[in-house]
Amino acid sequence: MSSKNLILIKIITAVLVIIALVISGKAFMEHRNYKEAVIAGPSVTEVKTLGDYYDPLKDTVADCNIYILDSGKPGATLFTIGGSHPEEPAANLSAEIFAENAVLEKGKLIIAIRANRSASTVTRPGDAYPQFYTIETDWGEKKYRMGDRWTNPLDSWPDPEVYVHYPSEQMLAYMDIRNFNRTWPGKKDGSFTEQVNYAFMQIIDKENVDLFIDYHEAELEYPVISTIVAHESGRDIAAMSSMTLTDMEFEKPISMEYSPKSLHGLSHREVGDHSDAVSLLFETPEPFLDRVRGVTDEKLLLEGKDPFVQRAGEFGLLYETIDEDGWPIEVRVGRHCSSTLMVAQIWNQMNPGKEVIIKNVPKYSEIVENGVGHYFDNPENANSDRVYYE
Numbered sequence: 001m002s003s004k005n006l007i008l009i010k011i012i013t014a015v016l017v018i019i020a021l022v023i024s025g026k027a028f029m030e031h032r033n034y035k036e037a038v039i040a041g042p043s044v045t046e047v048k049t050l051g052d053y054y055d056p057l058k059d060t061v062a063d064c065n066i067y068i069l070d071s072g073k074p075g076a077t078l079f080t081i082g083g084s085h086p087e088e089p090a091a092n093l094s095a096e097i098f099a100e101n102a103v104l105e106k107g108k109l110i111i112a113i114r115a116n117r118s119a120s121t122v123t124r125p126g127d128a129y130p131q132f133y134t135i136e137t138d139w140g141e142k143k144y145r146m147g148d149r150w151t152n153p154l155d156s157w158p159d160p161e162v163y164v165h166y167p168s169e170q171m172l173a174y175m176d177i178r179n180f181n182r183t184w185p186g187k188k189d190g191s192f193t194e195q196v197n198y199a200f201m202q203i204i205d206k207e208n209v210d211l212f213i214d215y216h217e218a219e220l221e222y223p224v225i226s227t228i229v230a231h232e233s234g235r236d237i238a239a240m241s242s243m244t245l246t247d248m249e250f251e252k253p254i255s256m257e258y259s260p261k262s263l264h265g266l267s268h269r270e271v272g273d274h275s276d277a278v279s280l281l282f283e284t285p286e287p288f289l290d291r292v293r294g295v296t297d298e299k300l301l302l303e304g305k306d307p308f309v310q311r312a313g314e315f316g317l318l319y320e321t322i323d324e325d326g327w328p329i330e331v332r333v334g335r336h337c338s339s340t341l342m343v344a345q346i347w348n349q350m351n352p353g354k355e356v357i358i359k360n361v362p363k364y365s366e367i368v369e370n371g372v373g374h375y376f377d378n379p380e381n382a383n384s385d386r387v388y389y390e
């Protein structure tokens with residue numbers, strides 16, 4: 001090949017690379033800056049942000065909305081969070097259903113929809129994750145950012161060789177320094193993610209939270225699935241709730257398990273150990289997260305149907321069943337919503353005089369029948385001072 005041709009090939013290659021960088025850079029920018037509208041529901045009395053509880057995070061990418069639903073009548077304070085792992089959409093969608101619909105008759109409800117906001121500003125391009133997903137509503141489509149398990153490296157970089165958890169000093173995987181559910185209870189002057197957890201602990205402390213719930217989803221290859229993981233202070237509530245839900249509401253059972261005492265950084269362990277709140281974590285099945293999955297697209301994310309995951313089930317390789325109906329988003333969100341309502345109901349039975357009474361939130365069977373989007377109103381028709389952006 002002549003040197004002239006070689007130079008030409010190099011120039012063409014350079015131009016193609018630059019074009020690819022510009023196209024992907026634009027897509028990454030659009031995703032990072034896209035905002036989801038949420039209408040503050042009838043009982044939302046105040047919307048604060050995380051930075052109101054820990055000033056260094058004010059106006060940063062981590063400064064998520066904190067919705068406060070105060071009945072004005074004394075009772076218990078329940079705090080629920082979605083978006084610990086933003087690749088688990090049933091979590092933020094369930095939190096949003098509560099924020100837009102819940103009517104508080106007693107006590108207080110606090111909600112974070114995008115708890116680790118930074119992790120919702122990045123996906124996993126190497127795993128072919130879609131950047132967005134849309135939920136069908138009665139008035140059109142509502143678009144959401146798909147996220148990742150870990151805080152965006154743009155906000156927290158580099159990772160250490162080994163991540164030493166604070167304060168237990170347990171050694172964990174290096175990238176879990178960016179895993180919001182491995183960095184509880186957080187550290188005031190710690191890494192970016194540790195500071196986010198620290199700010200959440202400030203909310204739990206300052207708002208006198210009695211009961212804390214962290215929403216998640218899991219791959220079917222993972223043993224902690226379709227369950228309520230409970231700190232020892234919440235084991236009676238979790239046991240009663242899982243038995244009642246399995247018996248009365250769900251088609252497939254939900255179990256309960258104890259938070260391991262020697263595994264650190266997880267909300268069900270650290271929130272219970274480092275605050276007065278009872279701490280629970282909910283898991284639903286998300287076939288999209290399974291390693292053996294096929295085409296990784298929005299359809300799989302929302303419908304939860306995959307022939308490869310189903311085949312793995314036939315070989316007994318899964319910890320949850322799956323058939324041709326899959327695990328659609330309505331089922332997953334319905335399970336989180338009903339589990340929350342049941343936990344509140346059991347709490348009320350166990351704590352007379354200190355109740356939290358939540359009305360107007362759909363249960364499992366209603367969400368399965370009507371779809372998730374049925375419970376979201378059109379932000380364009382709402383009063384603009386009731387619309388917040390995630």
Ligand SMILES: [Zn+2]
Pocket residue numbers: 084085088181215216217
């Ligand atoms: Zn998770």
